[in-house]
Amino acid sequence: MSPFEIVVVSGKGGTGKTTLTACFAAMAEVPRVMADADVDAPNLGIILSPRETESRPFFGMKVAHVDAARCVGCGECLRFCRFGAIVMKDGKAVVDPGFCEGCGGCLLVCPESCIDKRAFQRGVLRRGETDFGPMWHARLAPGGENSGMLVALVRKEARREATELKAPLILVDGPPGVGCPATSSLTGAGLAVLVVEPSRSALSDLRRVIDLCRTLSLPFGVAINRWDISPEVTEEIRAVCDAEGWPVLGAVPFDERIARAVSDGRIPVEEMGRPLAELWRAILRRGSA
Ligand code: SF4
Ligand code: SF4
Structure with a gap:
């Protein structure tokens, strides 16, 4: 039982x-x-x-992470993200894990394929x-x-x-x-x-x-x-x-x-x-x- x-x-x-x-x-x-x-x-x-x-x-949900070394600062990901989770800092995209919903859309639009999803300890x-x-x-x-x-x-x-x-x-x-x-x-x-x-x-x-x-x-x-x-x-x-x-x-x-x-x-x-x-x-x- x-x-x-x-x-x-x-x-x-x-x-x-x-x-x-x-x-x-x-x-x-x-x-x-x-x-x-x-x-x-x-x-x-x-x-x-x-x-x-x-x-x-x-670890909770996986969220987007930008490889800053490969990011060319085109802003495609920032324009795509409906959750306001991405900001530009010193010409590079940076993801705020607190706002990322893990939808994965930014991975698809990034022309450099420099975004992946990672789990952070929560x-x-x-x-x-x-x-x-x-x-x-x-x-x-x-x-x-x-x-x-x-x-x-x-x-x-x-x-x-x-x-x-x-x-x-x-x-x-x-x-x-x-x-x-x-x-x-x-x-x-x-x-x-x-x-x-x-x-x-x-x-x-x-x-x-x-x-x-x-x-x-x-x-x-x-x-x-x-x-x-x-x-x-x-x-x-x-x-x-x-x-x-x-x-x-x-x-x-x-x-x-x-x-x-x-x-x-x-x-x-x-x-x-x-x-x-x-x-x-x-x-x-x-x-x-
Ligand atoms: S995974 Fe989705 S919510 Fe997270 S940063 Fe990318 S587009 Fe925004
Ligand atoms: S789409 Fe890719 S290359 Fe363009 S700003 Fe975002 S992470 Fe950088």
Whole structure:
């Protein structure tokens, strides 16, 4: 049987999804593999402290590269590129890899055949052992592109290892937002847990992630974190969820001891107590529905 993948995401950062993912990793009672798919700001490792066993470069998509020694500065490539990825510098064409989409058109129009496509290192993929099982994570290089590809690679390795180990569960800490990395973290998963906290933008953030889940035909459930920092907004979120038919899986209160536990390097399962246990049970029920 293929492993069941739960991805914890949120419409914006700072909702506490990483702490909740770490708690779920500690609470699961079956063999599991963890993955941090937030490759721009990977934080799950700060809480789960993986002992590194593997590290490999991530190269991403191939982009155009000009052999400056052979370039005659005719400007054909620059005129062709619709992405503004080529500039002339000291009479030679230079490609900005951050803008190149790898279409290959400039290779075709260059009369000197002095452009080829090359892969540049865009980040690092890592594996480590945590107290709860293996964990895959990655870090995108500053300004690095192809974050969706790197997210897909992290998930692919986690899935491969879970299948090899016959681990029935994969827990993924997803990236915030609804862009390419979030889409890459959710595509083909089993369940999305959408973490929201009662802030002013909570409902619009939530609605955008739910739209994404629906586009991907992905089952989801809502987890309200720190619900008691604004009981009124929490009530509003619950009312909208009821009206829209969005399942609310649980609500966890704010507790200063949670932040203290995390800064002490502990996973705050005890501090979150019964509401966390109820949330986890609801997630498992929703996952098996
Ligand atoms: S490969 Fe395409 S996007 Fe990249 S520089 Fe050449 S024409 Fe522009
Ligand atoms: S088309 Fe070729 S020769 Fe002309 S500027 Fe571009 S890289 Fe240089």
